[in-house]
Amino acid sequence: MDIIKNLESALVKHGAEHTASTLGDRTKYIGMSDIAKGAECLRSAVAGKLGIKGENNCLNKQLILQRGHWFEGGLVEALRGNSQPFFEQLEIAAEVDGVPIKGHLDMVFVSADEIHVVEVKSMEAIPNEIYKSYQMQLYAQIGFLEKYFNEPCFSVQNSPHNLTFPEIVEQTFNVKLSSNSTIKGSILAVSMTEAKSFDGFVPDANSTLQAELIAKEIWQNSQEVINGTKTLNDIEYCLKFYQLCDWCEVQNNCPKFTAVKLADDNFDSFIADLEQMKIDKKKLAELIKIKENNLIKFYQNSNLINDWLETANYRFKVSEINGRNNINIKEFCKEVKLIIGESQVENLIKKHTKQGYPYSRLQVSKL
Ligand code: SF4
Structure with a gap:
């Protein structure tokens, strides 16, 4: 028996079953993770929606793709030991201009005064700043939670019907939300050795609107591909460097990587x-x-x-060295703007900004 081959096919099968059991038929709605993907690359989000799959079957990729679920399961189990009640995979389902949109929120902690949505992201190394697409996913989640708060749009797995948010909280935890309860969001980034919470997200009307527009674009383009008025390669794709291209299911025929085949095999x-x-x-x-x-x-x-x-x-020997001094440029500029004015600060930044020498960047990705 080839244990590696066995493991690889088991992981592929398990991944598909897990998605189907937790998220249902993903071709029937736009999910918040589709919106997150669409914020970076529309073509990839549409391909995902249409269920177009590439060759992500190699063991390494499968391990990385699935560790998120394992991490999340472990964290949820540990957090259940605390007394703070929370929903796991709370579903929000709404329709925006005929487009069905669903969110499955990893964890939603509730108390009478505060609703705290936590999106868990597992990664190899924790970045200093959290990616734009993850932020968009969380903004969509908390934005929809706020927008549909009093609509019967909320459910948990196997619920018989949808409820308003205050109803589902009361029914599940026997907690009555106060009339001025606040909503906030965090992205919990976890690696094998570290965890960091990116906090301070609150619902923002512009981001909610942006999420809705992206959802409509994904839906519209998917329909056009289905009815044959467009092909996947007619859809806008991310032109700049995008690290998730390496993980993209439709990378092989993406116009971004149109290539000239080299005759010399030595390369x-x-x-x-x-x-x-x-x-x-x-x-x-x-x-x-x-x-x-x-x-x-x-x-x-x-x-x-x-x-x-x-x-x-x-x-x-080991010596204790003081940490480096860092200036928080964003906060610094904010304060200086109050003293000398915005245009002065911008002129100063322009005057003292120097562009480095151009350099050659080698990009290599596996076919
Ligand atoms: S390879 Fe990159 S640019 Fe092309 S569709 Fe995938 S994510 Fe988008």
Whole structure:
């Protein structure tokens, strides 16, 4: 038995079953994650809507694609141990100008005064700023929650019918929402070793409207592809660098990557070597980090302060270094604008902004 092949096909099957059981038939509505995708690339969102699948079957991709569900399951289970009530996968279903839109909210914590929507994103490394598409997904969720608050649009899995938000809260948790309860949102980014919450999101009418427009565009374009008045390649796609292109199901025939086939096969093995080197480099960097951390811990546990430790051929010590000073440019400019005015600040920024030298960027992706 080839365990890797078995695992790969099991993951593909499990992924499809999980999506069908939690999200239903996704071709029948526009989901919030479609809106998030559409905010970056309409072509990819439409392909997703039409159920067009590429070759995402390799084990590595499947592991990365599915770890989100596993993380989320583990987090939900742990959080259930706390006393704060929350919905898991609360569904909001609404129709905007004939377009069916549904949201499945990962976690919605409720108390009488506050509703807190948490979207969980699992990732390899936590970024400093959260991606635009994730923000759009959360804005759509909290925007729809606010807009349809008093409409019978809310349900949880296997509910017999839809309820208003206050009704479903009272029925599920026996909590009566106060008349001025607030809605807020966070994106909880989790990796294997870290977690960070990107907070401070509140419903915003412009973002809700933008989410609705994107949903309508995805729906309209999907219908046009279905009835044959358009092909997938007539649909607008993301022109700039977009890191999710590597994960895109319809990357292989995307006009963005129209390519000239090289006759010389040697380039293929050259690139394969290069890519393997990058993987080895990453693994090596991780191993170095682990070894350095072990040495630091050993030194710290030895209760020495500033003394060198010596081996046969090396000496080492661990020192405490102050963190770097960083200016929060956004906040700084906001305050200076109040003192000297917006145009002055903009002139100063222009005067002191220097463009770096142009450079060549190599982009390689696996076919
Ligand atoms: S490959 Fe990139 S640009 Fe092309 S459809 Fe996919 S996400 Fe969009």
